[in-house]
Amino acid sequence: MTKLPTWADVVLVPLISLALAAIISAFVLLGIGQSPTEAFWVMVDGALGSAYGWGYTLYYATSFIFTGLAVTVAFHGSLFNIGGEGQAQLGGLGVALVCLALPWPHWTMALPAAMVGAALFGAAWAAIPALLQAKRGSHIVITTIMFNYIASALLIYLLVNVLRPAGQMDPATANFPPGTHLPTLNEIPILNLIFTKKVPANISLFVALICCWLVWLLMWRTRLGYEIRAFGKSEKAATYAGISSFKIIMIAMLISGALSGLMAINNVMGESGRLVQNASEGAGFIGIAVALMGRNHPLGVLLAAILFGFLYQGGAELGLWTTIPIELRTVVQGLVILFTGALDQMVRMMLGVFFRPRPQARAA
Amino acid sequence: DLGGKFDKSFNEAAFNGAQRWAQETGGTFKELEMQSEAQREQALRRLAESGANPVVMTGFAFGDVLNKVAPDFPETKFAIVDMVVEQPNVRSVVFTENEGSYLVGMLAAQASKTGTVGFIGGMDIPLIRKFACGYAEGVKAVNPDAKIVVNFTGTTPAAWNDPVKGAELAKGQKAQGADVIYAAAGGTGIGVLQAAADEGILSIGVDSNQNYLHPGKVLTSMLKRVDNAVYEAFKEGTELKTGIVVMDLKAEGVGYALDDNNRPLITADMEAAVNAAAGKIKAGELKVHDYMTDDSCPALKF
Amino acid sequence: MDYATLLQVLDTTLRLATPLLLACLAGLYSERAGIFDIGLEGKMLMAAMSAGAVAYLTGSVWLGLLAAIVGSLLFAAVHGLASITFRGNQLISGVALNFVASGITVLIAQSLFGQGGRTPPLEGAARFNPIKLPLADELAGVPIIGPFYAEVVSGHTFLVYVGLLMVPLSWWVLYRTRFGLRLRAVGENPASVDTAGISVVRLRYTAVAITGILCGLAGAYMSTGLQAGFGKEMTAGRGYIALAALIFAKWRPWYCLWATLLFGFFQAIALRPDVIENTIGISIPVPALDALPYILTVVVLAGLVGKAIPPRAGGEPYVKER
């Protein structure tokens, strides 16, 4: 197979994968008797056509940055963390406990504390699968899936039986005190000139951007990142270099879990202001697609997260303004994951035809 | 609510109400279905934002969200079913499900040959216990020795949409002797009714008239006229009167269904007894206990 | 717990274990051939929708069953393409296909029936009805055994018995036929199969196709046997539990039966918290019961119940030339 130049591999392959996913989605729409062009414009207009739409797109993107980074860090250590969903749910629990524990006077104090809570709980939820992988070689993909279900059951129990205020029927915590309210983009000076109406995107967006930069520093500028990447490329060689597999599996997964958990400051603290059931809404899974699309690089993750934020918000608009069921966005996500993550070789083979070196005349 | 528009029950009733209004007036309405808890706020805001007025939502789970959203859109009128939200621009519609359940409970007890009847609730919340309690009182009113088997499908909104579990619970209740089962469980009820029909016992539908689902096998349905509530709200439009509206038996907010499908199952005696009780309730002579007033039920232990 | 309740719970167990069993055996073929398949869930879902829709439209459950198999095979083919032909990441392909299935089933059902992604209820010949096994009534009077036969063994739908029969059949195929030998070999060391003059690609596609067919049966059972119609996300994670059962079963057919019966039993008692409370005297929160199969899986994976060694070439695409 012809090897592609780096730029083609990094830019062209994801773009073509994306295009293929879009084409198939269009066929799906045609198949169910809907108009792909209408769907496209509703999505574009609803997600990007107004500051209001952007407010939602960025809100979702913020969540996806966190979970995408989480998948990325683990992926570099060749750990496929499918547990982002459960870790994000637990992160929500951490945020809720912190926010409800004290009558926080101001968000500047509540946010750091909530971040610690979110990260700790998310990391704790990743710790057991990590430990089982490191010590007993239990496949992390299956254990993290199981932990997603267990997290959901645990949260249901806590929300129904422990955290639900007396007299409330829906399984949710009480509302957080006003001092934990994070400024939304329409409440931030300067930005409020653009975002004139209340939008859910909030200060967490900037935390997410800082996390992108920190993850980049970590992976490519620190010894730990170097060790994680080395371990991920070759476990055998890593032991030769004296890199402890136990340490790397644990640390990579704890960081990954913490990043997933951190997502909760966006949706739980920033948006709903209380912990409801299934608050993460599948963002943990979307993190997989985001990381794959973003080629496991923080910059790529950022761009892919915005793309998925667009898909997510655009999908919601479809549900609102057209008769296309909102499930279309699940299909599109699945197709994007399929083409970028599993059929990437096919795309490369297709591209290979164009990059094949000219056959040299061979002396007979 | 999360059970989905085609649950043949609660949500479908709401949708039918809206549709009736649209057909009669030629107006248009936007409907939104929730995929998850977290979406409620976005959906509400988006609707209000788009200029929809009034905005009608069904299900107690909107209560908290509405409390947050309503003040941001003072010009918009909201109506919420099954929950009281005290905001100046909100109408709260509540039903006396205990009364309707009492009536179908009486029918159940009269139809039962084993003296054991069943109740399958959706999510285990006070509202559904209110159904169960009214039902139990109705049953006991006919047959003080009757046994009532009670199950709930779950503790989360997923409990509204779990037909498999509903069916299994129904089969379990039949094994315990129940030969009439009342399903107050949204979409889950479809599974209950199906299983009951398969097992050759009777079932009681809820919210909408579900008698037609398995003709001759559904004893009756406890009607909760969510459709009327929605229809009224739309009809009043921007002039929607806010405050609390109680839809009780007297106001025909609740009742039981009698049509061709279940006609052969309801004898004249049964009908007479139930109608008599209904008359007393309307007249205020008979009080059916409301679980939500004191979180307890004289006729049933949970 | 009295005997009647026990029978009732066991009856439910068998019903709930059947989709797990069929899916577990489906996974067995694929993984024994070296192809990991996280996408059992999606295939079941697709099959359940296809069965529900076609059975309703044609009024024939058999056509529904056929449609289920076709729908499931379609997904199996994509998984095969990604993991065999294009040597992609099998885990990712499975996850992706689950996403697609979750969405597309609703899209199709909605566009066909406009009932919020549900198919209309099935009746009569459009669904599998319970089959009374011979002598069930006659034996019902025999103490202990009789009720067990009449209540638990008899009175299930066709696919339950198919599932049970698939167990000895799979054992026989795997250990007593040429195909089984090759299948097991290709999951352990594809190069050995290749150099023995057998096509690895064909063998693996065959395995993936069998997986598709069995998932088709599992899904069809969900919508035409266990229930009367398809509902959104109706498989509810059964594909994942089947995978866990497969690990628990150490990739062996008979163990698959026991493992899925165990998981089915847990699901059955999770439906009856009252029974548990009466039996052991304490009430266990329902979410804890719901989580039990998953917790059990983690315990199994932790190797506390003996180490499960997967087929050695599992998850790795077969690459001859770098």
Place this chain on the structure above:
Amino acid sequence: MGGGRPTSAAPSSRPFAIELKGISKSFGPVQANKDINIAVPKGTIHGIIGENGAGKSTLMSILYGFYKADAGEIFVNGNLTAIPDSQSAIRAGIGMVFQHFKLVQNFTVLENVVLGAEDGALLRPSLAKARKSLQDLAQEYELDVDPDALVEDLSVGHQQRVEILKALYRQAEILILDEPTGVLTPAEADHLFRILKGLRDQGKTVILITHKLREIMEATDNVSVMRRGTMVGTVKTAQTSPEELAELMVGRKVLLEVEKKPAHPGKVVLSVQDLRVKDEIGVERLKGVSFEIRAGEILGIAGVAGNGQSELLAALGGIQRAAGTVTMNGAVLPLVGADANGRARREAGIGHVPEDRQTLGLIMDFTAWENVAFGYHNEPKYQKNSLLMDNDAIRADTEKKMATFDVRPPIPTLAAKNFSGGNQQKIVVAREIESDPDLLLIGQPTRGVDIGAIEFIHKQIVALRDAGKAILLVSVELDEIMSLSDRIAVMFDGRIMGFRDPETTNERELGLLMAGVSGDAA
């Protein structure tokens, strides 16, 4: 066994069992076979020799249908035969024993033999029939193995027999063996050659790939030589000599003598007492090894692959848990626990060029500069501050090392996988030697490396010794051991059979020790 048939019969008077014409094959940028022609007469043992990477295995895999040739034709028994897959090869009567066995580890011998050659859809009749014919084959060719044993429980020698049985069960008339003796002791190898001669006497044709000139001279009738993907020539064994073959193989006169001054051993650097290693399944691979290495000396470890040398290197390098006592510069090294790791060993002054550079010594997807820091990424000189690494410093250092060791191309940002095998090895050697260790562990330093690079690496090793460092050299190439070492230890079955002085010993004596036959250790 009947008496050997005379090898003087002219091959050309009989049909060729195999004839390959114009075979070419590329793997990506690597052309493994270039326009190869070869003819193998029926009923002979035909040797193929060539350096690592010359393309021998590739050529035979094409003949067996495992790879598809880019160009060329194959004639079997004079007929043009298309061999697109192994099935066709088997049908044409070709059997192959691969360099890396293709057995299913958790199948029985019988199942492995039957796989792909079943008689019908049902297994039992096939197995019964195979059991019967295995008995016959075992008698005929001295090839007995327990048909019901699991392959994973068999020794390598026995596994090889299973591979041969597989081919014979499929009635192969032409048997290819790819480096069959690399994993065998000399005695097992002799047994194998007896079997091969027996097969030849039955009229079968054998193609034997090996590196060992001695085996070629001993066992073959004709021999073909490959070099860098081309066929250099075919000669009758009886009419050639090892020297001539070596020259054909490498392309010039081979001079494997290393110029070095006498050693001046100093104080003891490394002392190993009763070192023992068990593998994951509990088999003892190292059964109590003791020795010392002094500053300024090279201790060479000779032995057939798989006799514990790899475990010795791994244990000393901190990769493998071990028992016993090891002291380095007087300090005891931990052999188990968290402190027994590659990093701690480097800090103790041990450099390590692992035997397998591709899976241990390098991260193939990392760039050259990242690989130069590999294992040394904690060194203070590579840090910018307590948090961040100084990548610029590493790159600068890499450029220096690439210049000193003549790594081509000298591009620090090129991924390791894009360097040729020889240059990959140079990167590893440069990294470990330049770290200035007191003790250098070096395994198979010149495996797959061309002559020029071999000379260069040898010079570096000697220079390090002359700088007063201790060196432990492990190699399966006896010539390399003989010419580099100041002292030789021979390993067999996890033990050291004896120490010898390279000046006074000879290949014969070492060969006996390697086979476990010895005067002083038994």
